[in-house]
Amino acid sequence: MSLIIDRRLNGKKKSTVNRQRFLKRYRHHVKAAVQEAIDQRSITDVDGGSDITIPRKDLSEPFFHHGQGGHHGHVHPGNHEFHRGDRIQRPPGGGGQGSGAGQASDRGEDMDEFIFQINRDEFLEYLFDDLELPNLLRKELKDSTDYQLKRAGFTTAGSPDRLNIVRSLRAAHARRIALSGKDRKVLRTLKRQLREMEVSADPVDQQQASLREEIKLLNKKLKRLPFIDDFDLRFNNMTKAPQPSSKAVMFCVMDVSGSMTQEIKDMAKRFFLLLYLFLERSYEAVDVVFIRHHSEARECDEHDFFHARETGGTIVSKALLLTHNIIQQRYPPGQWNIYIAQASDGDNWGEDSSTCTSIILDKLLPVCQYFAYVEITDQHHQNLWYEYATIAESYPDHFAMQHIHSYLDIYPTFRRLFEKKEGTHVGR
Amino acid sequence: MLAAEAPKRHTIRREKPLSTGSEWTFELLDLYDREFARLADKFRLDTYPNQIEVISSEQMLDAYSSVGMPLMYNHWSYGKTFLNNQQNYQRGRMGLAYEIVINSNPCIAYLMEENTMPMQALVIAHACYGHNSFFKGNYLFRQWTDASAIIDYLLFAKHYIARCEEKHGVTVVEAILDACHALMNQGVNRYIRPAPVSAAQEQACSREREAYIQRNLNDLWRTIPVSEPPQLRQDERFPKDPEENLLYFIEKNAPLLETWQREIIRIVRKVAQYFYPQRQTQVMNEGWATFWHYHLMHEMYDEGLITEGFIMEFLHSHSSVVFQPAFDDPRYSGINPYTLGFNIFRDIRRICEQPTEEDREWFPDLAGSDWLDAVHFAMQNFKDEGFILQYLSPRVMRDMRLFSIEDNDINPYLEVDAIHDQQGYRQLRENLAALYNLGNREPNIQVYNVDVRGDRSLTLRHYLHQRRPLDRDSTHELLKHLHRLWGFDVKLDSVDQDNIIQYIFKTESNSKELVKVTSKKRVNR
Numbered sequence: 027m028s029l030i031i032d033r034r035l036n037g038k039k040k041s042t043v044n045r046q047r048f049l050k051r052y053r054h055h056v057k058a059a060v061q062e063a064i065d066q067r068s069i070t071d072v073d074g075g076s077d078i079t080i081p082r083k084d085l086s087e088p089f090f091h092h093g094q095g096g097h098h099g100h101v102h103p104g105n106h107e108f109h110r111g112d113r114i115q116r117p118p119g120g121g122g123q124g125s126g127a128g129q130a131s132d133r134g135e136d137m138d139e140f141i142f143q144i145n146r147d148e149f150l151e152y153l154f155d156d157l158e159l160p161n162l163l164r165k166e167l168k169d170s171t172d173y174q175l176k177r178a179g180f181t182t183a184g185s186p187d188r189l190n191i192v193r194s195l196r197a198a199h200a201r202r203i204a205l206s207g208k209d210r211k212v213l214r215t216l217k218r219q220l221r222e223m224e225v226s227a228d229p230v231d232q233q234q235a236s237l238r239e240e241i242k243l244l245n246k247k248l249k250r251l252p253f254i255d256d257f258d259l260r261f262n263n264m265t266k267a268p269q270p271s272s273k274a275v276m277f278c279v280m281d282v283s284g285s286m287t288q289e290i291k292d293m294a295k296r297f298f299l300l301l302y303l304f305l306e307r308s309y310e311a312v313d314v315v316f317i318r319h320h321s322e323a324r325e326c327d328e329h330d331f332f333h334a335r336e337t338g339g340t341i342v343s344k345a346l347l348l349t350h351n352i353i354q355q356r357y358p359p360g361q362w363n364i365y366i367a368q369a370s371d372g373d374n375w376g377e378d379s380s381t382c383t384s385i386i387l388d389k390l391l392p393v394c395q396y397f398a399y400v401e402i403t404d405q406h407h408q409n410l411w412y413e414y415a416t417i418a419e420s421y422p423d424h425f426a427m428q429h430i431h432s433y434l435d436i437y438p439t440f441r442r443l444f445e446k447k448e449g450t451h452v453g454r
Numbered sequence: 455m456l457a458a459e460a461p462k463r464h465t466i467r468r469e470k471p472l473s474t475g476s477e478w479t480f481e482l483l484d485l486y487d488r489e490f491a492r493l494a495d496k497f498r499l500d501t502y503p504n505q506i507e508v509i510s511s512e513q514m515l516d517a518y519s520s521v522g523m524p525l526m527y528n529h530w531s532y533g534k535t536f537l538n539n540q541q542n543y544q545r546g547r548m549g550l551a552y553e554i555v556i557n558s559n560p561c562i563a564y565l566m567e568e569n570t571m572p573m574q575a576l577v578i579a580h581a582c583y584g585h586n587s588f589f590k591g592n593y594l595f596r597q598w599t600d601a602s603a604i605i606d607y608l609l610f611a612k613h614y615i616a617r618c619e620e621k622h623g624v625t626v627v628e629a630i631l632d633a634c635h636a637l638m639n640q641g642v643n644r645y646i647r648p649a650p651v652s653a654a655q656e657q658a659c660s661r662e663r664e665a666y667i668q669r670n671l672n673d674l675w676r677t678i679p680v681s682e683p684p685q686l687r688q689d690e691r692f693p694k695d696p697e698e699n700l701l702y703f704i705e706k707n708a709p710l711l712e713t714w715q716r717e718i719i720r721i722v723r724k725v726a727q728y729f730y731p732q733r734q735t736q737v738m739n740e741g742w743a744t745f746w747h748y749h750l751m752h753e754m755y756d757e758g759l760i761t762e763g764f765i766m767e768f769l770h771s772h773s774s775v776v777f778q779p780a781f782d783d784p785r786y787s788g789i790n791p792y793t794l795g796f797n798i799f800r801d802i803r804r805i806c807e808q809p810t811e812e813d814r815e816w817f818p819d820l821a822g823s824d825w826l827d828a829v830h831f832a833m834q835n836f837k838d839e840g841f842i843l844q845y846l847s848p849r850v851m852r853d854m855r856l857f858s859i860e861d862n863d864i865n866p867y868l869e870v871d872a873i874h875d876q877q878g879y880r881q882l883r884e885n886l887a888a889l890y891n892l893g894n895r896e897p898n899i900q901v902y903n904v905d906v907r908g909d910r911s912l913t914l915r916h917y918l919h920q921r922r923p924l925d926r927d928s929t930h931e932l933l934k935h936l937h938r939l940w941g942f943d944v945k946l947d948s949v950d951q952d953n954i955i956q957y958i959f960k961t962e963s964n965s966k967e968l969v970k971v972t973s974k975k976r977v978n979r
Contacts, residue, residue: 090896
């Protein structure tokens, strides 16, 4: 007689451990594949899982087997042309297993690579592996206006909704034991005397009666002890613990003047997107503010930021000033972690660059966690780059700049900007 | 193929069909199982009790990935298999197997919930009565595996390895397992029957064994020269007789391993031994199960228990199971064991029931005898090699249009040395049987010597069969694994039938370089 069991509700993730071990073992392969994927992806689907391709020979598990050469025999089905004694040209590449009859293998290619998928979280983990947000700890607790209630033991006073029943009853029980101890001891002695008297040979009724009376009185007294008293109540105690701010705002500042082509904007967009994904992993909420500028600066939405075209000269300082104003109005530095990313082709109105430097030094760097500047151009640097270079020298922890030539530079540049630095991430 | 089927005795269809829709329910599974059990009894299929488990496709993928066992220790290679299967399945490149069946007592068979009722019925017939009776009846399984103990043993193994990982770290345990897995095929006893595994005993013995092994090891290595002259000749080889089971030899004799490492080697060895019969009976096992699902379903149909639509769906699945593409078909990837086994078993029945002149000449004992006796005898007493040698008939060779190719590297061409004709039958049959001989297929590698008094290096011997050399890259990797287990240099000589060394592979303590010796030199036996 067979037993039929429904196992469908049993766990189905039995292979998870093995899968993780596999990923761990081939970590550097996976990482390389992720980096390759990020370079080739279209802008919109950076945020998703990915196919990972690893050469199959790198993961082979060896076992003793015969190589080519020697004397082999093969048997195949479906003969329709051969006779005994027919000789066939040895197929190129040797007469290994299975190729004896010379059939072409059009599935060969896909046997060489091992392909599997990782999900979004895993993808991002490999993508941002070894990277860190600079100055993440800089938000000092005293600035913090966010509090979280934390449990902190028990108190004897509080509001009824915090009443801890178990603790209260335990206290009541202890009080009752403590207060009644002496009386109960007397009671026990009296009861024993009474029992002895009852079983003894010549009971004295009068004595027994008085004993009973005494016991009754004592019992009454004990009963008068309150079951629970105000004194017994215990309440859960909560204290306010200051919370380091877990909110971040990211300012995307981009030059949209005529010299910025769509291609350069696309590259900038990729860079901003990577930064956004990275911030999203470290903070609960990330706000993004888009600021576009030519000779005027304006806050806009994402679509306009990347697609609207305008012409005109370039004055970077206006965008920086606008950034500063927005920070003042909407993002008090005590509550927000502020990141500023600026992308440009390096063009700026000649005399404006020094103004930029002073705005950054005086107004922006003191309030923001990190200022990243990427210059996307394949031409020579202009004065903005050299101005910024002096800032980067004096504030290496908070200001960084990189140069992007092509699509392929974006991810490596990003990594360079955020790679882990020994000991520099703790704030001043 | 179906049209060629021998005509059936036409029984009157009097019963009402068990079901009409394609949806299955637990009640229906039970009903079908009862009917199959009744028919199996009629055909004398002796089985272990069945435990049928319904699982989802994800669970099937899980089960697939850990060599089909319901529980298994953790290893990255199972994760790799899992990812591979998952990818192939999701891309529709691979259908999941309809079933997995485990040689255990009770015999556990998995059904997938996505299957239709006819598929479930097919799987029950195939796994629960076909494979199950094979596990219980075939001599290899009877002698070499203990179906009642395997699940408990795997549980013991899983816990033991998990404990080792906790204690010594995953990476170290993984290194041992990698090495053992690589040598798994060289970790079985081919001739000496092993003691059956038992989890309880294992646990009880494992401590005793610890002490014993350590004592023996000390004896063996005590003879390391300290004051003796360094050039002392080693007269006797150790081991005295070559040892075919490399993992066993290492477990018992490797000087530097810790006890838990020996225990892990032992676990892998036991698992390898458990699967050894399955590797030798693939054609028979699948052929037998296919033969019986085919017959049991037809029997049901004849009794009117299943409908026309049901049998059509069954036949569709059946014919895709036994589909054999020709050698020049792009889908061709070798001979389909289901097809070959099914054809041979079906042909045994045909020879018994409707022998031709040719059959009387080739199978005088079989022709006209009771077919049920004949197939049971064939199932019980052979492994693939012998089964093909004994039962592959000219008719099957003709039907499958088999031909044999000789690939000798001293010739610049391949030669067709036998086809399905009068002169070729015997040669063809021998060639095909030889392909299923594990002894030919796998290199014959044995432990030859240990330099007990010298540098403790281990020498293995590969006995060349038909001049087939070892694959260089993988052998190189394997020697590294061996080196990891043994702890000292490892050398592998390939010798031909005259005991002349043809190739030498060895690890060097510093540079792990592969050395090939081209000059041939005589060595003493």
